[in-house]
Amino acid sequence: MARPFRSVSFPFRDVGCPVLALFARAGTTVVGTMVGVMPAGLHRTYGAHHLHFITCSCYHRLPNLLPARARDRFLSILEQTRQRYRFVVVGYVVMPEHFHLLITEPEVGTPSTVMQVLKQRTARALQPRRRRSDSRQHPLFGEAIEPNPFWQARFYDFNVWTSRKRVEKLRYMHRDPVQRGLVTSPEQWRWSSYRFYLLEEPGLVRVNVGWGKISLEPRVA
Numbered sequence: 350m351a352r353p354f355r356s357v358s359f360p361f362r363d364v365g366c367p368v369l370a371l372f373a374r375a376g377t378t379v380v381g382t383m384v385g386v387m388p389a390g391l392h393r394t395y396g397a398h399h400l401h402f403i404t405c406s407c408y409h410r411l412p413n414l415l416p417a418r419a420r421d422r423f424l425s426i427l428e429q430t431r432q433r434y435r436f437v438v439v440g441y442v443v444m445p446e447h448f449h450l451l452i453t454e455p456e457v458g459t460p461s462t463v464m465q466v467l468k469q470r471t472a473r474a475l476q477p478r479r480r481r482s483d484s485r486q487h488p489l490f491g492e493a494i495e496p497n498p499f500w501q502a503r504f505y506d507f508n509v510w511t512s513r514k515r516v517e518k519l520r521y522m523h524r525d526p527v528q529r530g531l532v533t534s535p536e537q538w539r540w541s542s543y544r545f546y547l548l549e550e551p552g553l554v555r556v557n558v559g560w561g562k563i564s565l566e567p568r569v570a
Contacts, residue, residue: 400439400509401460402518403450405468408498412445419475420540423448424553426470434463437559439515442522442541444529449522451509464504472499519546 407413414420420443427450431438435456442449455463476499509515519542526538535543544550545557 399454400515400518401450401452401454402507402509402514403452403460403464403504404447405464405504406447406501408501410446411497413475413499414443414448415445421553422474423471424540426474427467428554430463430467430470431554431558434458434466436463438542438554438556440519440522440542440556441554442525442538442543444525444531444540449518449525451515451518451522460506468500468504475499 414423423443424441427438427441437453438450439453440449440451452460452463454460476496507518509518523535523541523543523546526532526541527535532538535541536547539552542552542554542556545552
């Protein structure tokens with residue numbers, strides 16, 4: 350029997366937000382494959398009932414999510430994954446070349462399971478389809494070139510266990526489109542959870558389902 354979601358309530362305070370510069374730099378160099386050996390020094394902690402702040406980049410930070418329809422499709426698949434693996438989405442933002450999630454540990458599997466499924470399903474849905482080639486034709490210069498992977502192989506996972514860090518990560522996510530110059534205010538970017546917190550507007554992904562009401566103080570983003 351699945352464990353019921355805990356009811357959690359916490360106030361949002363005005364705190365600063367970090368810059369994930371280290372992961373951003375790493376994202377331009379990591380070889381993109383879907384499955385591989387865990388890199389040295391990377392340790393994931395599961396089972397402590399923490400929230401997980403997750404960042405994942407497109408392969409070589411290419412803007413694979415630049416079209417609005419690609420971001421909409423990503424969020425639809427995220428919602429399907431949320432329902433299947435039974436976790437709470439506390440916050441999210443989808444950018445042209447990466448995304449951030451703040452989620453609970455799932456009732457089924459682990460955050461790594463969720464990420465594997467999410468990446469595989471979105472890659473299949475959004476990767477440009479290759480035309481079927483004529484087997485009688487041969488490429489002029491050796492083997493045909495395989496398309497690039499859609500996602501970087503790894504993802505950044507930061508355990509969040511205090512109210513201060515929850516606020517910090519949510520503020521970071523909601524400010525990201527403004528910091529990048531994509532919009533002038535967070536509510537203008539509809540591919541984030543900010544409009545849910547500001548206006549209680551439902552989006553493609555259901556936010557805080559299974560959690561208690563979260564109070565929101567001014568200047569959260």
